[in-house]
Amino acid sequence: MLYALIDAQRRLTRAIAGRPPDECGSEPSAQAPWVTPGKAANAFRHWLLRSMCAFEQAPQFAISSVASNGGRITVDETLVQSLPTGTLRRFTRNPIAPEPAGKRPVLLCAPLAGHHAVMLRETVETLLEERDVFVTDWADARDAPREAGPFSLDDYVLALESFICAAHAQGSPVHLVAVCQASVPTLAAAALLASAQAAPFASVSLLGGPIDTRLNPTLVDRFAGSHTLSWFRENVIDVVPSSYRGAGRRVYPGFIQQAAIIAAHPERHLSLESAYWSNWLAGDMPGAMKALRSLNEYAAVLDMAECYFLDIIRVVFHEHLLPRKTWVVAGQRVETDALRETPICTMEGDRDDITGAGQNHCAHELCKSLPARPDRQLTVPQCNHYDLFTGSRWRDAVHPSLCNFWREVETAALGIRRKRGEASHADRRRQA
Template sequence: MWYTFVDAQQRLARALAGGVLSESGPRPCAPAGWLGVEQAADAFGYWLLRSTCAFERTPPFAIHSVVANGSRVAVSESVAASPALGALLRFNREAPTSSADEKRPVLLCAPLAGHHSVMLRETVETLLEERDVFVTDWADARDVPREAGPLALDDYVQALEGFMRTARAFGPPVHVVAICQASVPALGAAALLATDGAAPIASVSLLGGPVDTRLNPTVTDRFASSHTLQWFHDNAIDLVPPPYRGAGRLVYPGFIQQAALFAAHPERHLRLEAEYWSRWLAGDMSGAQQALRTANEYAAVLDMAECYFLDMLRVVFHEHLLPRNLWSVAGRQVRIAALRDTPLCTIEGDSDEITGAGQTHCAHALHEASPMLPRRQFTVERCNHYDLFIGPRWREAVYPGLCEFWRDVEHAALEVRRPRRAVRASASRKSA
């Protein structure tokens, strides 16, 4: 078992880093940009924690305010729900808005694919410029006691159902945005709610989601489909050791995920490191702190429960149950056609190396939406997988496209309500 050995290394790295790091974060440089021993110690300490996946605590979102329309808007963070699988975080803009200008909140479904949801901090900050945001913050499986259950894919779909209902309880229906692997459980949860007659959702948007991996399979798809579930169990699953709360749970460890990510996308890892070190060496401590934060968030990996990991491989990459309309969750069949009255938007990147072309857009064929509903399907040029939710392409192309879609959805909903109001007003006048 490698887990115990790697865990011992991580504890040693934390001890070494703890001896040099400042408790308040990277220390500023002295006047004239002079960099001393203390700054060098900080740089080494954070690099050691990143390279060994040794963060004792997940980096926080720490979003206290955003700039919207030239003004700074305060943001408060709270926990809206906290089942064993994770938490639903609520980011609330503390800015007065008129009812006529009310924008529906966004429920951001973070993928459970090896990273903590804090990797989407930039995504959340961008969304907060106009709307309140809910975020699924999945727990590290090593910290979930075995008594909480196997943490299978069905459990996460049902948790998303609960999160969608919870978000709706705070106000108007939410715009659901699912990123990458979250597209499958989010679609499943939304479809099950629609089948039950619940309506907590204003729209569903899928960004680079593997809805049907049979279409234009990528290297990742081919690797996942060409190895049996038993092979993954024998080569990628390990046992959580004491003293973690999930001791004895079988997991796909975060340190394996970090190695896999580096092997698949070395350029991204090296670019983040180069950005941090170049700014640090240039004496730009403000830029270095921002680059450090981004690098630490990307390095914040987590363990996934064996059941969930193998379920995703089976449902998405081996048996393709969702596009074949053969998927059931806890005995309930997932029928995407039940979302007929829910507007759908799909976004792909033309250079996506993880999700192949058409794998997300194919959701429209399963959806069979009412022709009266807004719907969008667009492919972003010069856009890889991570560009869909982080960086310039996200801010310049993806986010504006989402905003346009949401405006159309809200305008259509307003037009539907107006005739009803007119009828009620007319009936009131006649009775008078």
């Protein structure tokens, strides 16, 4: 089996390279020995480990503080809920001044599409500048024993339902934000909760999601749609070796996904490598450390369970169950019309070659939501898929638009609560 061979190579690589400092992603100091000009061997070790996907574990988020209102505030990280499919993390701001009334936290739904959730570290840091953040951190299927379940797409939709309710139980409804492939299960989970008249969320925002891949299909859509499930099962699925807790589980291995990601977007990988090595050679150690962090996060790939991966191919790319309104999750039909009163915001990039134009914006019509204004259905200029949640376009265009959307939703909700309070007060006076 290829997986067993690759795993043996990974272990040999770790034996040769050793464990360089910062393997687990912690922030090194400016004097960290492995980034000094005299420690080229350590820089090579990092390159060797990430090129072979040989890190023993993904980098940690390790967000201790963020910029806010011209200064810095500390951040606490806690685990809110753990399920076999993954964990819900909370990042709590410790602001100096009290937060405005009605301010809601964000629940960032990370995609399960190859990378660990830590790839969204920059996204989380930016969101933390204004509000608390919950993040779905999906488990690596190789580390989950087979008796934990098949890990189907249904399992992840139900996990999202549970995470949304757990986040709400922390104090207030959350703003849901789904990135890329996570948009499909997130919209389904939100619809199921709304159908049950239990909607513990304030709004839904979708960034580059493949809601309807029939619209302007990309190369990715055409490839997935033109190959049978049997083809994927025979060509990309392997068995986890005996050295892991998930031994015997059939998975779409992370090393195959990494190869596919680099082949599809070599420019992103090259730009990250170039940023690291150019800063390192120039002696810019802070710049080299920042670039290394991004490289290690991008190289942190995980195994996807066979059941989940094939479900995604079938539901999203073959049968288009969500836009056709025929998707049934755990015996319940996904009724997107239940979200018609929910504020929805969609973001697309005009240079996105993964999610085609209109595939994400169609969520407004699908949910029969409130009239989609231009500021709630935004196509960001000069923006590719990754720019929607990292880099300058994320920071300067996407994030400010989301913040404006959330403030408007919160202002409207606060106005409704005040009117209800005034009406209740008037009723009590009449009864008296």
